[in-house]
Amino acid sequence: MNTDLERLAKEVEDELRPQFKELDRICEINSKKVLNAFQESDLQENHLASSTGYGIDEPGRNKIEEIYAKIFKAEDALVRTQLISGTHALTVTLFGLLRPGDTMLSITGAPYDTLQTVIGIGEDVSKSSLKAFDINYEQIELVNNDFDIEKIKERLAKKDIKLVEIQKSRGYSTRESLTIEKIERAIKAIREVNKDVIIMVDNCYGEFVEEKEPIEVGADIAVGSLMKNLGAGIATSGAYIVGRKDLIELCAERLTSPGIGKEIGPSLNQNPLLLKGLFFAPTVVRSSMKTAIFASRMLERLGYQVEPKYNDKRGDIVQTLSLSTEENLVKFCQGIQKGSPIDSNVLPYPGDMGGYEDKVIMAAGTFTQGSTIELSCDGPIREPYIAYMQGGLTYEYGKLGILKAIEFMQKK
Numbered sequence: 001m002n003t004d005l006e007r008l009a010k011e012v013e014d015e016l017r018p019q020f021k022e023l024d025r026i027c028e029i030n031s032k033k034v035l036n037a038f039q040e041s042d043l044q045e046n047h048l049a050s051s052t053g054y055g056i057d058e059p060g061r062n063k064i065e066e067i068y069a070k071i072f073k074a075e076d077a078l079v080r081t082q083l084i085s086g087t088h089a090l091t092v093t094l095f096g097l098l099r100p101g102d103t104m105l106s107i108t109g110a111p112y113d114t115l116q117t118v119i120g121i122g123e124d125v126s127k128s129s130l131k132a133f134d135i136n137y138e139q140i141e142l143v144n145n146d147f148d149i150e151k152i153k154e155r156l157a158k159k160d161i162k163l164v165e166i167q168k169s170r171g172y173s174t175r176e177s178l179t180i181e182k183i184e185r186a187i188k189a190i191r192e193v194n195k196d197v198i199i200m201v202d203n204c205y206g207e208f209v210e211e212k213e214p215i216e217v218g219a220d221i222a223v224g225s226l227m228k229n230l231g232a233g234i235a236t237s238g239a240y241i242v243g244r245k246d247l248i249e250l251c252a253e254r255l256t257s258p259g260i261g262k263e264i265g266p267s268l269n270q271n272p273l274l275l276k277g278l279f280f281a282p283t284v285v286r287s288s289m290k291t292a293i294f295a296s297r298m299l300e301r302l303g304y305q306v307e308p309k310y311n312d313k314r315g316d317i318v319q320t321l322s323l324s325t326e327e328n329l330v331k332f333c334q335g336i337q338k339g340s341p342i343d344s345n346v347l348p349y350p351g352d353m354g355g356y357e358d359k360v361i362m363a364a365g366t367f368t369q370g371s372t373i374e375l376s377c378d379g380p381i382r383e384p385y386i387a388y389m390q391g392g393l394t395y396e397y398g399k400l401g402i403l404k405a406i407e408f409m410q411k412k
Contacts (some may be wrong), residue, residue, distance in 0.1 A: 012297045019293050023286045030208040030282035037070035056264030064274055067268050074215045074242040078252050081270045083239035086204040087114045088227030103136040107152050112171035113356050145176040147186040156194040163198040168206040169316040172380055177315035180210045184217035191376035204334035205316035208285040216371045221247050227371045232284040233393045235277035236368045288391050291398025292319035321387040329385040333363040335408030336377040339401030340365020350381045358382045373403045
């Protein structure tokens, strides 16, 4: 590594001490939340045991869901390795709660690319989408990175919307992630005009970033992936759905079958990994946040546009870096790959991916395939050539990965 880059990294770390101290404070709050849930649920060694086959009423799986419900202050939870991704969990939730003729409303503009396919947005509509089942979709755009409260209240006052969807993270967009404070204001405004509409939060990338979670501020249901924050790089699969008991029951019956719901689902030796991942999650999220803040300030000092900036309030672990050219985007992602513990000699290139309109480059030398809480970086090949970076199991490894990526990008 060149000495100028090393010198800049040292200056940046010194500058970031106040931000890192605040992350330590939030980590301690969330660690206490997790430990209290483990203890109040009376987690015992026998709950680490596994089940196979049907996994009928398995004690360990049930205990994990009890712990999740306590952490999120929810009535119930569905935490399963059979939910293979955040998109899958969101799909199960939407198909579980919506019926033909119902209307869902996104109040955060267009959702993440893969969820657009689930909904049926665009010209090439999947025959398995919500739209194909006569479920209607509307959206209200954000204004200046915040909810358009008046337009939301006006639309919901008609009482014909079944479900409101809020996406906390930015997805492949240039908007800011939403803080829990903004989400709470929006939910209060919704309840002023409509007390019956279901409020669902896509919580992916946002868990343990702040002191509160969506259910605590009035959401009915929240969804996320264990390949992201709450798996801490330890869980090797799975996702969660938390919220009202009646809604969780509907989601469970969509995942398994009507009349069975949560009763079945083998853990297949995953219970220790799910519990360890959750236990480590507050500290891993802190490391991921430190890595993002370091990357933000480093790239800003080098003259690039970044969002959020190092001293902005954050609602998720995602850091966007506007790298100006396709070459810079590709080389930065390739540098992240070179800074990874696995497949560090592999060079990723842009390619077609299901659910995405543009070619996408993805870098992730991760222990678990697709684990975005581990240091990873990706982006669609379209202007303004933004890299979406997230993860870092430890800050030290994350920092080294960022420096490798910068160094590789700067090589001509």
